[in-house]
Amino acid sequence: MKKLLSLALATALALTALVGYGGGGVGTSGSGGSSGPASSGEPKVLAFPYKGDIATLDMNLCYDGNTAEVICNTVAGLFTHTLDGQLANEMVKDYTVSDDGVVYTFHLRDDFKWSNGDPVTAHDFVYSWRRLADPNTGSTFANYVSNAYMLNGAAVVNGEKDPSELGVKALDDYTLELTLERPVPYLLTFLCEASFRPVNQKFQESLGDKFGTTYQNAIYCGPYYVADWQTEYEIRLEKNPDYPMAGQVKVDTVIIKVVKDGNTALNLFETGQLDAIELSAEQAVQYRDDPRAQPYPSTNMNFLVLNEMNPILANANARKAIACVLDKQFMVDELYSNGSTVADYIIPRGLDFDESGKDFRDTSPIPAAYDLEKGKAYWEQAKQELNLPEYTLRVQTGESPASKTRSEFFQSQMEKNLEGLTIEFDYVTSKTGIENEISGDFDTTFSTWNVDYLDLSFFIDMFTTGFYANTGRYSNPEFDKLAELASTEYINDKEKRWDALREAERILVVEGMGVVPIYQESKLFLVADRVVNYHQSVITPTRAFANMDITQ
Amino acid sequence: MKKYVLVRIMYMMIAIALIVSITFLLLEFMPGSPFNDLRLTPEQRVLLDEKYGLNDPIAVKYARYVGNLFHGDLGTSFIFNNQNVSDMIAARMSSSILVGLQALVCGSVVGILLGIEVILKHAVRNALIPVVTILGPMTVTLITGSTVVERIFSVPGLGNLLVTSIQSNDYFVILGEGLVFSLMFLSVVLVVDILYGLIDPRIRLTGGNSNE
Numbered sequence: 118m119k120k121l122l123s124l125a126l127a128t129a130l131a132l133t134a135l136v137g138y139g140g141g142g143v144g145t146s147g148s149g150g151s152s153g154p155a156s157s158g159e160p161k162v163l164a165f166p167y168k169g170d171i172a173t174l175d176m177n178l179c180y181d182g183n184t185a186e187v188i189c190n191t192v193a194g195l196f197t198h199t200l201d202g203q204l205a206n207e208m209v210k211d212y213t214v215s216d217d218g219v220v221y222t223f224h225l226r227d228d229f230k231w232s233n234g235d236p237v238t239a240h241d242f243v244y245s246w247r248r249l250a251d252p253n254t255g256s257t258f259a260n261y262v263s264n265a266y267m268l269n270g271a272a273v274v275n276g277e278k279d280p281s282e283l284g285v286k287a288l289d290d291y292t293l294e295l296t297l298e299r300p301v302p303y304l305l306t307f308l309c310e311a312s313f314r315p316v317n318q319k320f321q322e323s324l325g326d327k328f329g330t331t332y333q334n335a336i337y338c339g340p341y342y343v344a345d346w347q348t349e350y351e352i353r354l355e356k357n358p359d360y361p362m363a364g365q366v367k368v369d370t371v372i373i374k375v376v377k378d379g380n381t382a383l384n385l386f387e388t389g390q391l392d393a394i395e396l397s398a399e400q401a402v403q404y405r406d407d408p409r410a411q412p413y414p415s416t417n418m419n420f421l422v423l424n425e426m427n428p429i430l431a432n433a434n435a436r437k438a439i440a441c442v443l444d445k446q447f448m449v450d451e452l453y454s455n456g457s458t459v460a461d462y463i464i465p466r467g468l469d470f471d472e473s474g475k476d477f478r479d480t481s482p483i484p485a486a487y488d489l490e491k492g493k494a495y496w497e498q499a500k501q502e503l504n505l506p507e508y509t510l511r512v513q514t515g516e517s518p519a520s521k522t523r524s525e526f527f528q529s530q531m532e533k534n535l536e537g538l539t540i541e542f543d544y545v546t547s548k549t550g551i552e553n554e555i556s557g558d559f560d561t562t563f564s565t566w567n568v569d570y571l572d573l574s575f576f577i578d579m580f581t582t583g584f585y586a587n588t589g590r591y592s593n594p595e596f597d598k599l600a601e602l603a604s605t606e607y608i609n610d611k612e613k614r615w616d617a618l619r620e621a622e623r624i625l626v627v628e629g630m631g632v633v634p635i636y637q638e639s640k641l642f643l644v645a646d647r648v649v650n651y652h653q654s655v656i657t658p659t660r661a662f663a664n665m666d667i668t669q
Numbered sequence: 670m671k672k673y674v675l676v677r678i679m680y681m682m683i684a685i686a687l688i689v690s691i692t693f694l695l696l697e698f699m700p701g702s703p704f705n706d707l708r709l710t711p712e713q714r715v716l717l718d719e720k721y722g723l724n725d726p727i728a729v730k731y732a733r734y735v736g737n738l739f740h741g742d743l744g745t746s747f748i749f750n751n752q753n754v755s756d757m758i759a760a761r762m763s764s765s766i767l768v769g770l771q772a773l774v775c776g777s778v779v780g781i782l783l784g785i786e787v788i789l790k791h792a793v794r795n796a797l798i799p800v801v802t803i804l805g806p807m808t809v810t811l812i813t814g815s816t817v818v819e820r821i822f823s824v825p826g827l828g829n830l831l832v833t834s835i836q837s838n839d840y841f842v843i844l845g846e847g848l849v850f851s852l853m854f855l856s857v858v859l860v861v862d863i864l865y866g867l868i869d870p871r872i873r874l875t876g877g878n879s880n881e
Binding site: 169170172173175178180252253255257258259260274275276326327328329330347348349350374375376377378380381516546547548549551552553554555569585586588 | 700701702703704705706707708709710711712713716717720721745748749750751752753756757760761764819820821822823825829830833835836837838
């Protein structure tokens with residue numbers, strides 16, 4: 118008995134060892150995308166990594182960038198973008214706008230087909246946008262319909278009106294009419310978002326809550342379709358032969374691999390198993406001069422939030438002192454090294470242009486904040502005004518090494534230059550950090566925001582009194598007034614609107630220092646030489662795989 | 670023996686009930702909610718909390734969760750929209766087991782085989798007792814706790830899911846994983862105890878009134 122047992126134990130373990138080593142599915146093996154150059158007969162395959170799995174294939178529930186990228190490459194939208202970042206028609210044939218700028222009529226192509234064979238019609242957009250707004254859907258992006266100022270959007274999102282009252286209707290199968298509450302300059306690029314992609318009502322209703330939970334439970338009408346989705350391992354996109362512009366789609370298969378570790382991704386890239394990777398801060402220092410490195414500017418802004426509920430930070434001179442002594446250039450060059458540019462402004466570059474193509478940013482210079490002597494003088498003044506026994510501020514610090522390094526740098530800068538100030542770390546997970554920001558239980562925190570829609574007002578509205586994302590509780594009536602004018606009275610008058618926004622921005626980041634801008638984010642990518650037309654866009658989807666190709 | 674096993678399984682059930690209840694209570698004290706996103710308006714957060722029943726009193730939530738458990742329903746994820754927790758765990762289980770067993774094989778089989786040679790025939794039986802004692806719980810730890818290995822080798826496993834679910838307040842995923850981990854651990858402990866009796870009949874299993 119005992120002998121038998123020990124033998125059985127050993128055999129069993131040895132057997133599992135064999136099974137273990139033989140089995141696929143683990144580690145860096147698996148079907149690499151880049152198995153040598155593609156000859157004309159071979160299918161063209163690209164492979165990219167994601168840091169985590171996608172959350173869903175339900176357009177209306179999608180809330181993160183990776184998920185949006187997969188959805189937007191597999192479900193067509195009204196518009197898409199070209200390689201040079203210009204908006205281009207996808208399902209829209211042409212459209213008209215009413216003179217007052219609030220009624221859009223989109224004429225749709227009639228040759229788009231769902232993967233279940235149904236034609237894609239205007240009704241699919243109506244169904245999708247109502248479903249997005251409906252509180253019963255439970256989408257965290259429901260307020261996109263209010264951000265787009267769709268008629269009754271906010272009321273539907275807040276449960277005060279029925280989704281059928283949303284300002285969208287199908288005039289016939291291929292004519293979509295959208296009514297807005299006010300003119301929206303960024304509407305067309307905003308409608309590219311995954312949340313606004315069409316939904317096939319019949320298919321969605323047949324699955325209920327399970328819609329989008331697996332690749333079989335999802336429906337497609339884009340340049341690609343999802344052919345496989347292995348949980349937290351791999352997503353495979355295959356070219357959709359039914360896509361009306363399929364002839365222009367060059368790459369047959371796009372493989373998305375979930376690679377959580379940055380160094381693993383770099384190894385996979387160097388061994389030809391991945392075609393483009395985003396570099397972490399440490400990797401960027403090493404690779405920034407590599408010929409394969411490509412920086413992509415984004416419209417993301419990183420800034421330091423100062424909570425004005427804290428008595429020290431309620432003092433304008435104290436806020437200015439902090440802004441003046443923080444060496445942003447060092448942070449950008451040494452802590453990130455990804456091509457990000459120092460920002461003393463809050464409205465990012467790349468959002469809006471005048472007739473001559475000049476960026477708004479170039480029409481509104483903001484003086485550099487960094488000035489040690491001035492900062493120290495502000496601090497002395499602040500101390501006199503405040504007259505507190507001690508000066509201690511906490512900085513919210515996340516789990517990542519990058520976050521810790523940043524907090525340590527902030528601490529050393531402040532304690533060295535502002536005499537008597539102590540900086541303590543507040544270690545938080547991201548959800549706890551946000552909870553603290555909402556409740557006001559924090560002093561300072563670094564924050565990166567992506568604009569949800571390409572509008573100059575985005576980062577101005579964010580700091581208006583009482584706005585939910587204004588967690589620093591900055592408040593200035595003059596600033597509020599200008600922000601409101603820019604979105605109401607001046608909405609159709611570009612000159613006045615820009616003037617108002619310039620002045621509002623100056624009040625926020627020069628006069629009042631309601632927030633300390635740090636940098637406008639750029640991302641550094643390593644792109645394999647064989648990839649043609651690799652591009653990261655500020656318009657959704659970030660990467661349109663249909664635009665890419667592979668060299669022979 | 671049979672009675673002993675039955676009593677032990679009953680204890681196991683009580684332990685699991687306690688673990689689920691305590692985890693549930695602890696989650697109640699966790700700051701934040703899955704929906705504390707700065708992009709959400711306060712009205713939206715209230716509506717979302719309502720839709721998913723997060724505003725209900727803890728007793729109501731607990732009763733609902735336990736009720737669903739009896740129907741084999743571990744709930745759905747907030748982060749991976751509407752995915753069944755049981756599906757999510759099942760999808761990651763095999764990879765985790767694979768990684769865990771490889772580690773186990775490297776670490777123990779080699780060690781045991783070498784040890785057997787040294788200890789020789791007569792000592793094997795006695796020597797197996799401490800080995801089994803350690804091996805059981807170690808198996809579970811290796812299967813469930815290989816977060817670092819999962820990250821570096823991009824293994825879609827359970828360890829990483831636990832970490833991300835805690836970071837994102839994905840309550841039912843945390844609870845589901847807690848349930849599965851404790852079930853695995855307690856089962857292994859039971860098996861180890863039964864193995865004691867097989868390896869060395871002199872070891873009396875006390876639990877209830879075991880007179881056999």
